[in-house]
Amino acid sequence: MTMNTINIGLLGLGTVGSGLVNILQDPQPRLAARQLRITRIAVRTVTPERQAQYPGIALTTDSQSIVTDPKINVVVEAIGGTTKAKELIKTALTFGKHVVTANKDLIATDGIELSQIAATHHVGLYYEAAVMGAIPVLRTLRNAYAGDPISRITGIANGTSNFILTQMIAHGSSYDDALALAQRKGFAEANPANDVEGLDATYKLLILTRFAFGMNPSMDDVDIQGITTLQPQDFVTASIWGYAIKPLAVSELTPDGLCLRVAPHLVPLGHPLAAVRDENNAVLIDSQNVKRLSMVGPGAGSLPTANSIVADLLDLADDIHYGNTPERFVDTDTPAIVADSAHRVAPRFVSITGTGFTREQLRALGITGRVQRIRGRTTVLTGPVADTDVQRWHSQLAAAGVGLIHVLPVLQG
Amino acid sequence: MTMNTINIGLLGLGTVGSGLVNILQDPQPRLAARQLRITRIAVRTVTPERQAQYPGIALTTDSQSIVTDPKINVVVEAIGGTTKAKELIKTALTFGKHVVTANKDLIATDGIELSQIAATHHVGLYYEAAVMGAIPVLRTLRNAYAGDPISRITGIANGTSNFILTQMIAHGSSYDDALALAQRKGFAEANPANDVEGLDATYKLLILTRFAFGMNPSMDDVDIQGITTLQPQDFVTASIWGYAIKPLAVSELTPDGLCLRVAPHLVPLGHPLAAVRDENNAVLIDSQNVKRLSMVGPGAGSLPTANSIVADLLDLADDIHYGNTPERFVDTDTPAIVADSAHRVAPRFVSITGTGFTREQLRALGITGRVQRIRGRTTVLTGPVADTDVQRWHSQLAAAGVGLIHVLPVLQG
Numbered sequence: 001m002t003m004n005t006i007n008i009g010l011l012g013l014g015t016v017g018s019g020l021v022n023i024l025q026d027p028q029p030r031l032a033a034r035q036l037r038i039t040r041i042a043v044r045t046v047t048p049e050r051q052a053q054y055p056g057i058a059l060t061t062d063s064q065s066i067v068t069d070p071k072i073n074v075v076v077e078a079i080g081g082t083t084k085a086k087e088l089i090k091t092a093l094t095f096g097k098h099v100v101t102a103n104k105d106l107i108a109t110d111g112i113e114l115s116q117i118a119a120t121h122h123v124g125l126y127y128e129a130a131v132m133g134a135i136p137v138l139r140t141l142r143n144a145y146a147g148d149p150i151s152r153i154t155g156i157a158n159g160t161s162n163f164i165l166t167q168m169i170a171h172g173s174s175y176d177d178a179l180a181l182a183q184r185k186g187f188a189e190a191n192p193a194n195d196v197e198g199l200d201a202t203y204k205l206l207i208l209t210r211f212a213f214g215m216n217p218s219m220d221d222v223d224i225q226g227i228t229t230l231q232p233q234d235f236v237t238a239s240i241w242g243y244a245i246k247p248l249a250v251s252e253l254t255p256d257g258l259c260l261r262v263a264p265h266l267v268p269l270g271h272p273l274a275a276v277r278d279e280n281n282a283v284l285i286d287s288q289n290v291k292r293l294s295m296v297g298p299g300a301g302s303l304p305t306a307n308s309i310v311a312d313l314l315d316l317a318d319d320i321h322y323g324n325t326p327e328r329f330v331d332t333d334t335p336a337i338v339a340d341s342a343h344r345v346a347p348r349f350v351s352i353t354g355t356g357f358t359r360e361q362l363r364a365l366g367i368t369g370r371v372q373r374i375r376g377r378t379t380v381l382t383g384p385v386a387d388t389d390v391q392r393w394h395s396q397l398a399a400a401g402v403g404l405i406h407v408l409p410v411l412q413g
Numbered sequence: 414m415t416m417n418t419i420n421i422g423l424l425g426l427g428t429v430g431s432g433l434v435n436i437l438q439d440p441q442p443r444l445a446a447r448q449l450r451i452t453r454i455a456v457r458t459v460t461p462e463r464q465a466q467y468p469g470i471a472l473t474t475d476s477q478s479i480v481t482d483p484k485i486n487v488v489v490e491a492i493g494g495t496t497k498a499k500e501l502i503k504t505a506l507t508f509g510k511h512v513v514t515a516n517k518d519l520i521a522t523d524g525i526e527l528s529q530i531a532a533t534h535h536v537g538l539y540y541e542a543a544v545m546g547a548i549p550v551l552r553t554l555r556n557a558y559a560g561d562p563i564s565r566i567t568g569i570a571n572g573t574s575n576f577i578l579t580q581m582i583a584h585g586s587s588y589d590d591a592l593a594l595a596q597r598k599g600f601a602e603a604n605p606a607n608d609v610e611g612l613d614a615t616y617k618l619l620i621l622t623r624f625a626f627g628m629n630p631s632m633d634d635v636d637i638q639g640i641t642t643l644q645p646q647d648f649v650t651a652s653i654w655g656y657a658i659k660p661l662a663v664s665e666l667t668p669d670g671l672c673l674r675v676a677p678h679l680v681p682l683g684h685p686l687a688a689v690r691d692e693n694n695a696v697l698i699d700s701q702n703v704k705r706l707s708m709v710g711p712g713a714g715s716l717p718t719a720n721s722i723v724a725d726l727l728d729l730a731d732d733i734h735y736g737n738t739p740e741r742f743v744d745t746d747t748p749a750i751v752a753d754s755a756h757r758v759a760p761r762f763v764s765i766t767g768t769g770f771t772r773e774q775l776r777a778l779g780i781t782g783r784v785q786r787i788r789g790r791t792t793v794l795t796g797p798v799a800d801t802d803v804q805r806w807h808s809q810l811a812a813a814g815v816g817l818i819h820v821l822p823v824l825q826g
Contacts, residue, residue: 031560134703147444147723289716290547303702310560
């Protein structure tokens with residue numbers, strides 16, 4: 001079919017925005033046929049030199065003029081942040097423009113509201129790039145799992161954390177050295193808090209949960225544990241037990257409701273997620289019919305992220321061509337049923353300072369399982385334990401003056 | 414949106430057909446909303462008992478009556494084979510019905526012709542289930558790579574072969590024992606030739622090549638090597654070199670054209686494909702923007718395959734709802750440019766009976782590289798070598814009376 005030109009207004013010319021310009025300016029034949037054209041870009045400052053780099057595209061500092069421009073069909077939001085981005089997206093949707101974004105923070109917190117505005121105005125709101133960069137996980141969940149009940153989503157959703165832990169595993173680096181290397185390589189920001197404290201992975205987990213389970217939990221429903229307190233010694237003791245430590249985001253449907261967890265997990269060394277290294281992301285989808293599907297790929301970066309934006313644009317191109325209302329990217333009308341912490345259960349790896357702690361003393365605290373004393377630590381691998389019990393361990397061990405180093409969840413299956 | 418009922422006529426009630434009935438008869442809420450109904454099924458024999466198992470669905474032995482039935486919107490072909498299936502699909506398309514099939518043999522050989530008939534009659538022809546069962550590789554290539562030039566597709570495309578080689582690696586089984594176990598478990602047919610001699614993987618590679626490179630090579634363009642001559646000793650020697658042996662299908666775009674190969678390959682032990690075990694399938698997509706994306710999942714089986722048929726049906730549901738012509742699943746109007754055998758290059762693993770063969774004798778035949786004598790064999794790991802050189806080695810070694818066991822390609826990257 002012959003397509004009409006689709007005029008795109010781009011907000012932001014940072015890493016992701018410039019990646020998109022890069023791909024669309026010299027398109028592959030199959031992409032060229034879709035006639036996607038960036039006609040205007042909103043940037044912070046316009047100089048004649050900068051404008052000269054983008055022939056045929058009008059740079060402007062007035063982003064409002066883009067989201068209200070009647071000639072623009074699709075707005076790509078790539079400025080990040082929440083307040084201004086949200087206002088611009090709302091305006092664009094209200095003005096009947098389709099919107100594509102990679103803004104995970106905004107979609108995690110305000111995605112439902114924005115999606116309702118999009119539906120009201122018969123336009124699409126797509127954000128494949130917001131979750132795991134180049135991995136087409138949202139569209140796969142949407143297209144391939146409508147008839148297949150999912151039981152668990154397990155992901156390495158934060159490339160920065162995976163890069164840091166890979167350095168600590170592979171080279172015995174300290175957390176600080178690994179973080180500094182990640183920052184030098186551009187995998188971590190100057191202020192890495194969102195990545196290393198688990199918030200970024202939590203945003204992605206909330207979005208994944210909508211697609212996998214049709215439910216809409218909130219940040220408060222997620223048990224979040226960062227990677228900042230891990231030490232090289234943790235990787236040594238874990239590997240003696242036969243485990244790697246990987247930064248996982250897990251959303252599991254249990255009989256008691258959703259169990260949502262973002263934490264460094266012990267992962268068996270032969271497990272497919274144990275082999276996902278460096279800044280890569282990964283997702284395992286466990287379901288009734290397919291059993292297990294896994295996908296691994298770059299979770300961030302200019303071109304990988306922009307590539308997922310292109311996939312969203314292609315999905316919209318047909319609907320624009322035919323004048324159809326795009327389908328909602330995800331329906332989340334079912335309220336979230338979340339397991340309370342007494343029903344959030346996982347095996348645990350307990351690591352205590354010193355080797356003098358006896359099995360009986362552990363049992364008195366309710367910590368039972370296999371015990372190994374490794375390099376100055378008492379480590380215990382327990383059976384399934386509820387979060388409430390782990391909370392109790394923390395307070396009891398503190399009260400007893402015992403140096404508790406970590407209680408980490410252990411991935412099952 | 415409210416959907417009209419989509420009436421599906423199913424041809425065949427074997428493994429795949431019954432999986433589809435299973436999923437659609439008790440649909441998940443999101444699937445139920447799409448109103449996909451199997452109204453008629455063509456089977457070989459209808460008995461009252463069998464009909465009673467399918468309330469609300471009319472069984473018939475007259476498949477022709479289904480593909481011409483004006484009330485049917487979509488025909489799902491699940492009888493397999495080529496001649497009859499092709500005639501039925503052609504008739505269905507000509508009668509304006511969309512068609513979904515898992516028939517890789519037919520799509521590999523006659524897919525272009527059928528796709529042109531579909532386009533002429535403004536209907537869709539989809540076959541996600543034909544390649545790697547539950548792995549959504551065709552739709553991913555179609556949706557996520559329009560703007561990202563692919564350089565190589567590397568797959569474990571035949572679950573039977575992977576199961577057999579996994580048995581040989583993990584348990585030191587002989588080929589015959591591993592095949593017998595695969596047959597007992599239902600992973601191999603009574604006549605396993607298509608699977609173990611590489612034809613099944615070749616069909617899939619031809620289809621993957623259309624989606625990845627927009628080119629349409631033929632069976633003759635593929636260098637095909639089966640797994641039937643592998644011996645337990647091969648896995649031992651390969652592992653001493655640091656490699657697993659995996660059944661790969663590779664389609665690579667080189668400056669000399671496409672290089673297409675189906676063969677047991679040496680794969681470095683740390684490589685993601687080396688960890689793909691049992692009857693699983695896997696695909697690595699190497700490209701300019703994303704760099705590398707990998708997907709692993711079940712490549713066959715009733716529900717995994719039926720699940721991909723459901724994904725095709727969902728893709729069609731929108732177009733049926735709006736009365737749009739579905740997009741062609743793939744465009745392959747570019748002629749295939751295939752590298753000749755002098756330009757099909759790969760490193761090789763050479764395995765020769767006996768340890769007496771000297772490095773000088775090898776060099777005289779043009780076989781150079783690292784040499785190890787392992788358990789009664791002389792093994793050589795060469796640099797990149799063209800297929801024409803390998804053909805020459807075979808004839809020269811035979812002429813010299815040397816017991817050449819194997820020359821296997823080695824996966825790079």
